[in-house]
Amino acid sequence: MRLKLVIFDVDGTLVDSQDLIVEAMRMAFEGQGLLPPSRTDTLGIVGLSLDVAIFKLFPEGEPDLRARLVDGYKAGYMHHRAAVGAAKSSPFFDGAYQMLARLHARDDVLLGIATGKSRRGVDKLIEGHELRGMFVTTQVADDHPSKPHPSMIETAIAETGVTKADTVMIGDTSYDMDMAAAAGVHGIGVAWGYHPVADLGKAHTVVNDFEALQRALDTLWERQS
Structure with a gap:
């Protein structure tokens, strides 16, 4: 597999x-x-x-x-x-939890986090949203140079053993897409976040909602199969 x-x-x-x-x-x-x-x-x-x-x-x-x-x-x-x-202070965007649950249920998909948050902040968020066991790798600001340095993605790849070709970075900022490009992985930008879509120039594609994100992943994986 x-x-x-x-x-x-x-x-x-x-x-x-x-x-x-x-x-x-x-x-x-x-x-x-x-x-x-x-x-x-x-x-x-x-x-x-x-x-x-x-x-x-x-x-x-x-x-x-x-x-x-x-x-x-x-x-x-x-x-x-x-x-x-x-x-309550960091609520899910509509469709986010459902998207994570669908991906987590698949035997061929591993989930990870790459964030500028601290380890303590990520742990509190995972606890607050009851996401324990959802992510197999969590890369945080405590352990890496700031985005867009590729260290977070490179470490996640090393920890999971997944190839760059089979790795996708999903984010809302230019820092996320620049990091994906620097790491040599597929970048998908989301339009509902904090940077204008015009700033996501290095994204392979930009999606408007989580259903479109699912379709983008399905299309990518079908092309790679």
């Missing part, structure tokens, strides 16, 4: 955590007496590792100030998530 590896980004792809992210960034900047970035600018850095994201938002800040912003974001994120719960 030829195994296939489907790697998902998390924020903006599987779950809609934009309100949580924007609120945590607001708290971080205001906690240092700074004007928070706009909602558009904040959502533009989703997918990057946090230290890289803060630098992109505030490159003129001194390193120690940016470090305090990182800590402030983490504190604000955890506070808001604890107040409402992981599942």
